Amino acid sequence: MRGPSTPLRGALLGLLLERPGHGGDLANRLAARLGETWRVDTNDVYRLLEQLEKTGLALSRDEPKRGNHRRTHLVYHPTEETSEALTLWMETLLPREPVRLGLQAKLSVARQEDAPRLLIALRAYERECLVLAQLVAPNDGEARSWAALCMECTRDAVYAQLQTEVDWATRTRRRINEFLERDQ
Amino acid sequence: MTPLLSFLNVSKRCADGGREILVLDRACLDIDAGVSVGVYGARRSGKSTLLRLAAGIALPDSGTVSFDGADMAQMSAAARSRLLRSAIAFMSADDWRANAGESVVDHVATALGSEGLTMREARHRALRVLDQVGVGAAGAQETASSLSLTERTKVMLARALAREPRLLVLDEPAQMPNLSDRDRFYALLRSATRERGMALLVASEEMAALQGLGVLMSISDGELCSTEERGTVVQMPGRRRAGAERPGW
Secondary structure (H helix, E strand, C coil): CCCCCHHHHHHHHHHHHHCCEEHHHHHHHHHHHHCCCCCCCHHHHHHHHHHHHHCCCEEEEEEEECCEEEEEEEEEEECCCHHHHHHHHHHCCCCCCCHHHHHHHHHHHCCHHHHHHHHHHHHHHHHHHHHHHHHCCCCCCCCCCHHHHHHHHHHHHHHHHHHHHHHHHHHHHHHHHHHHHHHC | CCCCEEEEEEEEEEEECCEEEEEEEEEEEEECCCCEEEEECCCCCCHHHHHHHHCCCCCCCEEEEEECCEEHHHCCHHHHHHHHCCCEEEEEHHHCCCCCCCEHHHHHHHHHHHHCCCHHHHHHHHHHHHHHCCCCHHHHCCEHHHCCHHHHHHHHHHHHHHCCCCEEEEECCCCCCCHHHHHHHHHHHHHHHHHHCCEEEEEECCHHHHCCCCEEEEEECCEEEEHHHCCCCCCCCCCCCCCCCCCCC
16 A cells, blocks of 8 residues: 555554554554654544454454443454564665655654664665755856746755755664664 | 776774774775765764775775775875875865965965976966866965965865866865855866866765765765665565565555
């Protein structure tokens, strides 16, 4: 499945492996984990959980609600396939634009054993940003018209964004490497 | 074809207090004649070390740096010094040293001292290169020590180009207050190296400064990342079942 919700689907696998939960609980945990910059739609989460169940990556059971045992709700559990699917997602490199979100989602639920996969994904992303920067036509410092100036400013915006992305990727790699060194 | 400059598993360490830091970690890099390479990296990322090794100013602790097929570590210090005055030019904004009262043209001409030219011939060549970097006849007669940062950078470039090197190594060359000046300087650098067919290795803390170069790399913690590696690192060997499909997410 492709589209903007795909990183959420991967992140849900990680959350399910941590502990089972009902749709609202998983949506809340997802929102808390991904942070304020990510708008998590609860309806998307329910839809993704249904899809995960259809593909054998989650299993739902009617279980009594906490505090009100006469009422039940669907609680999603991981299956035998869930862990391997999470590993596959960690290994999967994505095309340009959605990668940052995908990486952020991976980082939010990564297990320590995923560190090598994250390091590879971060390096691939860094390289992808460099490729994009290489494609941007250069400014020649001779903006003679307002339109040319605006074009230069637009290119600057692209460079600023790509530089930030490369900095983030290298900083994240450094954090992971420093942790792994300390942990040895 | 032998690359003009080649790094093969080059590592460099330096002391930091009581411990050793790996400043460059098994760097591999080939630069052919006429190729321009930009290295983006933050401070203390290892980029200046990379450039000093490329220019033969420093030698690696392990691995091989070769220029035109010759291992730099096998050369005598005098031979490397000669190389740095002929086939390789190294320019860093921190290296500006003009003698008191020296004119711009003389400042460039003195760089040609080892070429066996008379001072008149050296001045003639200096004027021609200064003109190519946008410093006219009037500017060439100004006192070098009184130049603005932008003019100084152009003169430094002229000084580097005057010896007609085959490899130009620049460490953060354009620390200019004016962005248009910076862009013009890099446009000049690109055209000057292209016209001469020389290789260019330039490092900057600003990715935007490296625009328009043939190959872009980044460096962090002494580790190089290059666009040329695309596709070599794609997936981990893993626990994936034989024939299992990759999820499309």
